Amino acid sequence: MTLEEIRCEIDNVDTQMKELFLKRMECARNVAQEKSRTGGDVYVPEREEEIIRKRTEDVKEVQSEYIEFLRYLMTVSRKYQYGFLSGMQDSVIEKALKVQKEKAVEGNRVEITFRMDKEKNNLYHFLNVLHLNGIRIEKLSLESEGQIQTAVILLEGNLENSEMRRALCQIGKEAFDFSITVMSE
Numbered sequence: 001m002t003l004e005e006i007r008c009e010i011d012n013v014d015t016q017m018k019e020l021f022l023k024r025m026e027c028a029r030n031v032a033q034e035k036s037r038t039g040g041d042v043y044v045p046e047r048e049e050e051i052i053r054k055r056t057e058d059v060k061e062v063q064s065e066y067i068e069f070l071r072y073l074m075t076v077s078r079k080y081q082y083g084f085l086s087g088m089q090d091s092v093i094e095k096a097l098k099v100q101k102e103k104a105v106e107g108n109r110v111e112i113t114f115r116m117d118k119e120k121n122n123l124y125h126f127l128n129v130l131h132l133n134g135i136r137i138e139k140l141s142l143e144s145e146g147q148i149q150t151a152v153i154l155l156e157g158n159l160e161n162s163e164m165r166r167a168l169c170q171i172g173k174e175a176f177d178f179s180i181t182v183m184s185e
């Protein structure tokens with residue numbers, strides 16, 4: 001096969017995958033609407049692990065790549081779902097909000113602190129959540145104590161921004177001991 005022919009095949013695959021991706025995201029939106037009605041959690045790790053196990057056990061050559069692809073797809077699916085759940089965003093943010101600190105920082109900044117298990121949803125996952133919502137990082141620190149890691153991240157932006165609210169909701173729901181400190185100039 002020539003390079004041109006291989007690229008033509010890739011284009012065909014992408015055409016099929018686009019349709020399936022849009023369909024999958026429509027399902028995610030319907031799931032979010034159902035969860036909004038019933039108050040169910042967006043993140044269901046047991047279901048995700050089951051999907052990954054079932055789909056990937058017979059894949060040989062590119063198994064680890066396929067696992068990563070599925071994990072990312074599900075992170076994107078959850079990010080989309082949290083966007084529909086403004087009541088959940090409000091309650092996660094309200095619960096996590098600490099008293100405003102006077103710190104020497106410029107402009108709108110939000111400092112978040114959370115803990116995670118480094119074998120499960122680790123820092124890479126939470127950085128992806130920030131990236132997917134277009135939120136820039138100003139400062140980051142990570143400390144480890146055995147399996148548990150604590151991250152403190154200074155973000156550009158404010159709590160009125162809808163992407164910021166969606167990202168904080170996802171982090172608050174998928175990490176432990178989540179807290180938010182709004183910085184003042």
Ligand SMILES: C=C(O[C@@H]1C=C(C(=O)O)C=C[C@H]1O)C(=O)O
Pocket residue numbers: 028031042043044045047048051073074075077078
């Ligand atoms: C779609 C759902 O929500 C989340 C996203 C999933 C996915 O994208 O496959 C699976 C489980 C949940 O963590 C669901 O609950 O089925």
